[in-house]
Amino acid sequence: MQISKWKRIVIKVGSALIAPHGNGCSSHYLLSIAQFIVRCREQNIEVVLVSSGSIAAGSHLFPGEVKNIATKKAMAAAGQTEMMATWDKLFDFPTAQILLTHADLKDRERYTSVRETLFSLLEYGLLPIVNENDTIVTDKLKVGDNDNLSAMIATAADADALIICSDIDGLYTANPQVDKKAKLIPQVAEINDEIYAMAGGVTSSVGTGGMKTKIQAAKKAVSHGITTYIVNGFTEQSFNTLLQGGNPGTVFLPEQNPLKENIHWMTHTASAQGEVVIDCNSSPELADDPSKLKSEEIVSVNGEFAIGDTVLLTNNDGTKVAKAEVNYSSCLLSYLSEQTLDVEAQENLTTKGPIISDKNIAILNKSE
CATH class of the missing domain: 2.30.130.10 (PUA domain)
Structure with missing residues (x-):
């Protein structure tokens, strides 16, 4: 799907891009992502940003090894403001914060409210920035990773494309960090057991999602007719290629007979x-x-x-x-x-x- 045909996209950015060095937020890798968002908006493409990173952004304020869950929630509370401030300074248009738990998405009435809020923000030209509310979330209420959250948001927003930023170029036949013979798969027409088997574990020491969660997210998105990309978020060229209508990583093609919105919600979001x-x-x-x-x-x-x-x-x-x-x-x-x-x-x-x-x-x- 060429960028010229996009009307609305969701881009997911992980903790490793937000706070790569463990000492708070850094704009080093975010500049090219922000520029990509700006250029999409210049082409009248609406953008929703799903951004992890609150715990990683706030961890430097709590020195020492932290195992206490309450302290991690405090990290999220402190880091969320720093993360939003970092994003906000990269744009010359207003942004808006949306913090969610799975409870907000699995309840139909609240899910509809989230949709309406997203549509209103986009209508008035704001950039919605979505994150899981790590400050209050519990094991029972959390989505668990922002890859799957981004797919739920892409569905809720009726997006045309979902772009998931990773620390490698896309889906490989094996883990490229340990297998030199691993080859990048540029296109996936069907997500099956073979594709899941290729997904390795977590490749980042900062984030909580690995390639498996990205494949799960892609499955959710393509079943609603949303073209999904896994790209290397650490290289500016990834976003330049997307703007030129190319594929810099792995593209997952949308299913020919996508699920209706309410059936998709029941299948992939409702608990x-x-x-x-x-x-x-x-x-x-x-x-x-x-x-x-x-x-x-x-x-x-x-x-x-x-x-x-x-x-x-x-x-x-x-x-x-x-x-x-x-x-x-x-x-x-x-x-x-x-x-x-x-x-x-x-x-x-x-x-x-x-x-x-x-x-x-x-x-x-x-x-x-």
């Missing part, structure tokens, strides 16, 4: 609050249309969830069937699954609506 085990063997149609689920086809109910929550539907052989919005609480479904209901009782349930909402269903064997 299942519980599990409903069903019997697809006796009712094969459930594998393609779980909205037809009846109480007698429920084998068991695991976890606690409320009406409107997202649940994972699993066949009794352990196969994941779908993620979907449920119209009954876990308590009621557990009761129903243990009862033998007569015809009148089944009709009464039907009048209250189906067990599974037919509006938000992601069939996992088709969409993952």
Whole structure:
């Protein structure tokens, strides 16, 4: 996809680019990225920046070896302001800070609010700068890495392209730092097990994401029709090549039949609050249309969830069937699954609506 066709892009910048030397933020590697953003905007391409780096930026203010999680959160609080100030001074247009946790994205109402905020900022010409809120996030609420966060934001923003900056040129057949025979893969048409197998571990001592998380992010993005690049963020030439319409690293081509926004959100962003085990063997149609689920086809109910929550539907052989919005609480479904209901009782349930909402269903064997 040529840059001339882009209307909106998301660019992800990691901690190693923000604070490469461990003594606070540095603009050394950020200048070329900022210039790229400026030149994109000059071509009427809207840009959203996903920037890691708050902990790395604030770590120099807390000397000594830090193992305490509370102190790392304090690092994030101090480093976030320094990081935003560093970005802000590189632009002659206003920026805006958006701090998120996974809870803000997996809840449909809050996710929609994030979308509306992004669209409003872009409409008024501001540069949204997004980061995970490391100061308050917990293990239960965190995305965990900004590669996957950038893919979620690219989807939320309806971006045309996602550019993930790395410390190497792209995806290689093997780790190029240990295997001299490793070759750069310029284009990936399908992300499969072979592609995942090529992804090594973390290559940076500063960041939390390695090549595997970048592939995961690319999978999320291309399934929504977003062209995704992994490029070397440490070289200015990467961004010059992009501006010239070239590919400086690895490009992941968008899927031909991308998921609709609500199905993509259900598949890749929403978190299942519980599990409903069903019997697809006796009712094969459930594998393609779980909205037809009846109480007698429920084998068991695991976890606690409320009406409107997202649940994972699993066949009794352990196969994941779908993620979907449920119209009954876990308590009621557990009761129903243990009862033998007569015809009148089944009709009464039907009048209250189906067990599974037919509006938000992601069939996992088709969409993952």
